Amino acid sequence: MNAWRELVVDTWGDSPDEAILAELHDTVIAMSDQLATLKLIGTDSIRSAATAAVDDLFATAAAVRRSPATADPVQASRHLSATIRTLREHLREALSIA
Numbered sequence: 001m002n003a004w005r006e007l008v009v010d011t012w013g014d015s016p017d018e019a020i021l022a023e024l025h026d027t028v029i030a031m032s033d034q035l036a037t038l039k040l041i042g043t044d045s046i047r048s049a050a051t052a053a054v055d056d057l058f059a060t061a062a063a064v065r066r067s068p069a070t071a072d073p074v075q076a077s078r079h080l081s082a083t084i085r086t087l088r089e090h091l092r093e094a095l096s097i098a
Contacts, residue, residue, distance in 0.1 A: 001034075001057065001087075003027050005080045008061045012073045038091075046094050053087040 004027035011020060031054060038050040060079055064071040091097070 001031055001053075001084045004031055005057070005077070005084060009073065009077045009080070012064050012068065012071075012076075043094060046091060049087055049090045049094075053083050056083050 004024070007020060007024050007027060010016075011024070016024065035050055035054050039047045042050065057080055060076050060083070064073055064076045
């Protein structure tokens, strides 16, 4: 998720080239695979948290792309980081990982 966030934030200022688009595609596939794994083996709480986080990540990124003139990319980037951090903390708590 962090790799995806870094790539997507980098594309907000410019049109991404083919290499960046390929990397974005690969990170989306990886995130999708991770989400599928969490949905398969996770508890209801984990499944819900993971789904909500991924939905929020994509919605936030799309909002910035859709309205670059009015979007606050710095705040959106912070929001993406916070969403990932919150999911990580939820997973650690749910799985009793220190």
